Amino acid sequence: MLAALLAAGNDWCHGYELAKQANIKSGTLYPLLIRLESQGYLEAVWQEAAETGRPPRHAYRLTATGRQLARDGLGETGAVSIKSGGGAIA
Template sequence: MERLSRLTPATIDVLKMLVAAEGPVWGLQIVKTTGRPSGSVYPILDRLESSGWVSSAWEDDTSRRGPRRRYYQLQQEARELAAAAVTTLENKQKTMRSSRVRPAGLAEA
């Protein structure tokens, strides 16, 4: 498993979804849940899979109509690292929000 070089907010959203999932997650479900465009989510999933963080498999159900679904699952070895990355970014965002400079003339309550 390789270290991730880019942990963008979109990557964190995808990791958050995968950490919360109890099993494989359909790619379009990740797109819908994260609210990120498929043009961002699928390259992230590809990068995570190439790095060994995620595995994927095509569905075997031939009775379902429509295109085959590809399911993604966070590797067990990556679960702790992914959860830590999500927590780190969330804490960083909280710190940034709380330390924003207030406009002059506004008193604190």
């Protein structure tokens, strides 16, 4: 997921796209996105739908700190672990 966000640069990504690219379920993805945002690694905004009648969607992108964290972690192993309290984000 962080690799997909890193590849997007400053472009906003939607959760559905990230879930497909990272091959993870939404029940795993969204708690990770929330935690990354709360730790300052990710920005999130609501975007109006392009099609009439569709609900607005959250869009995400890495902050400068998040990009550095992703580069550092992905450069070595291809996976990132972010320590937070008693848990980690992979």
